Amino acid sequence: MSARKILLPALLIAGALLSVRALCSNRDALRQIVQDECVIHWAQQHSASPCERVGAGYAVLADRKGGAHFLLIPTRTMSGIESPEVLEPGAPNYFDAAWQARDRIVAVVGHGVPRSAVGLALNPKHARSQDQLHIHIECLRADVAASLQSNSERIAGAWSRIDVAGWHFDALRIMGEDLGASNPFRLLADRFPDARETLQDYSLIVAGMQFKEGPGFIVLTGTGLPGELLLDSTCAAARSDPVAAPRAQMRMVPAEIAANKAVSTGT
Numbered sequence: 001m002s003a004r005k006i007l008l009p010a011l012l013i014a015g016a017l018l019s020v021r022a023l024c025s026n027r028d029a030l031r032q033i034v035q036d037e038c039v040i041h042w043a044q045q046h047s048a049s050p051c052e053r054v055g056a057g058y059a060v061l062a063d064r065k066g067g068a069h070f071l072l073i074p075t076r077t078m079s080g081i082e083s084p085e086v087l088e089p090g091a092p093n094y095f096d097a098a099w100q101a102r103d104r105i106v107a108v109v110g111h112g113v114p115r116s117a118v119g120l121a122l123n124p125k126h127a128r129s130q131d132q133l134h135i136h137i138e139c140l141r142a143d144v145a146a147s148l149q150s151n152s153e154r155i156a157g158a159w160s161r162i163d164v165a166g167w168h169f170d171a172l173r174i175m176g177e178d179l180g181a182s183n184p185f186r187l188l189a190d191r192f193p194d195a196r197e198t199l200q201d202y203s204l205i206v207a208g209m210q211f212k213e214g215p216g217f218i219v220l221t222g223t224g225l226p227g228e229l230l231l232d233s234t235c236a237a238a239r240s241d242p243v244a245a246p247r248a249q250m251r252m253v254p255a256e257i258a259a260n261k262a263v264s265t266g267t
Contacts, residue, residue, distance in 0.1 A: 031132035034059045034073045052104055057092040060101045060137075067233030068108040072098035072120075072135040079131045081122050082200035086133070086185040095120055095206055096179035098135040102208075105139065109235045115208030115215060117145055117238040121227030125200035136228050139235035140207055141165070146237075148207055148218055155218055159191055167225045169205075175216040179206070184219050191221065203227035 026032075038051035038059045052060040052070065063069035072094055078085045085091060098120045106113050119140040122133070140148070147165045155162065155173045162171045170191065174182045184206055189196055205220040205227040220227075 027129065027131045030061070030071065030073055030130045030134055031077060033061065034075055034132070035077075039075050053101070055097055058094060058097050060098075060104065062104070063136075063233070065233070068105040068138060068235045069231075069233035070101060070104045070137040072101060072137060074133055078133045080125055080128060080133045080200065081185075081188075081202065081204060082125060082197075083133060087189055093179060093183050094133070094135060095184045098137050099179050099206070099208075101137055105137065105235065109238060111238070113139065113235065113238040114210070116140075116149065116210050117235065118208040119144070119231050120206040121231055122204045123226045123228050124203050124223065127203075127226035127228075136231055138231035138233050139237050141230055141232040142237040144230045144237075145207075148209065152209055152211055152218065164220065164230070167222070169220040169222040169224075172219040173209075173211070173216060174219060175211070175214060177215050179217065182217075187219060188221055205230055 033050065038048050038054055038061070041047045041049050042051075042054040048054045048059065050061070052062055054060075054075070057075055059073050059075055061071045061073055063071055074085075074092070074094060076085065086094065099118075102113070102118050105118065117139050119136075119138060121136045121138075123136075139145075143165045147163070151162050151164070151171070154160070155171045157173050157175075159170050159172050162169060164171075172187060172191075176182070184204055188199065188202065188204055192199065192202075201223045202221050203223070203226055207218045207220065209216050209218050220230075
């Protein structure tokens with residue numbers, strides 16, 4: 001990887017994180033929206049507003065910036081990927097719930113979206129602007145989808161290192177239509193059993209995939225690029241004649257910033 005290829009994204013990410021810290025005054029915005037509005041409205045009126053839906057232990061909220069971008073948010077308080085609650089016995093499989101919510105992407109783009117175009121992402125602690133766990137539900141960037149497709153047959157049921165659109169990740173294959181039998185949080189914790197205190201530094205990404213053997217997923221983790229930056233709310237990868245997502249589509253400001261601005265400014 002060239003020095004320029006490393007330096008430019010690093011500078012953009014650093015600048016974005018500074019912008020996030022400067023603009024975000026309420027790091028509890030998502031938790032407040034879910035707990036103080038969505039859950040209460042669902043209990044009292046059977047309306048999930050302003051969320052899209054409220055399920056067993058989670059809510060799905062449309063990102064305030066628009067596009068085919070949604071957030072899966074637990075209804076209980078938990079800060080993020082490092083939260084021990086995600087590994088508790090009987091805890092909801094939040095990634096499976098996020099996968100089931102991909103129908104919201106279809107509703108926005110207005111046409112079918114293949115499973116290999118859908119991505120779920122959880123950012124590391126240092127790259128998030130909200131202290132309530134939330135999983136991004138979007139399409140994969142077109143170049144990321146193409147990279148995963150080209151690597152798909154090399155990815156097995158044991159962790160291995162792969163290159164995705166110029167970045168290194170550990171990758172794992174999961175077979176199945178859904179994630180009901182596989183909890184990505186548990187898979188990540190088992191990957192690093194002696195270093196769970198450092199899990200806050202990792203991104204966790206789940207990409208749908210159609211393998212030769214059948215439907216499944218590719219799980220990615222790493223400490224380099226925040227997971228959200230592998231996604232694309234325009235869903236270019238789902239177009240019949242996809243246009244490669246330019247580097248500019250690497251949204252350098254985490255999308256949940258809009259929720260903070262909406263709460264703090266009323267917009």
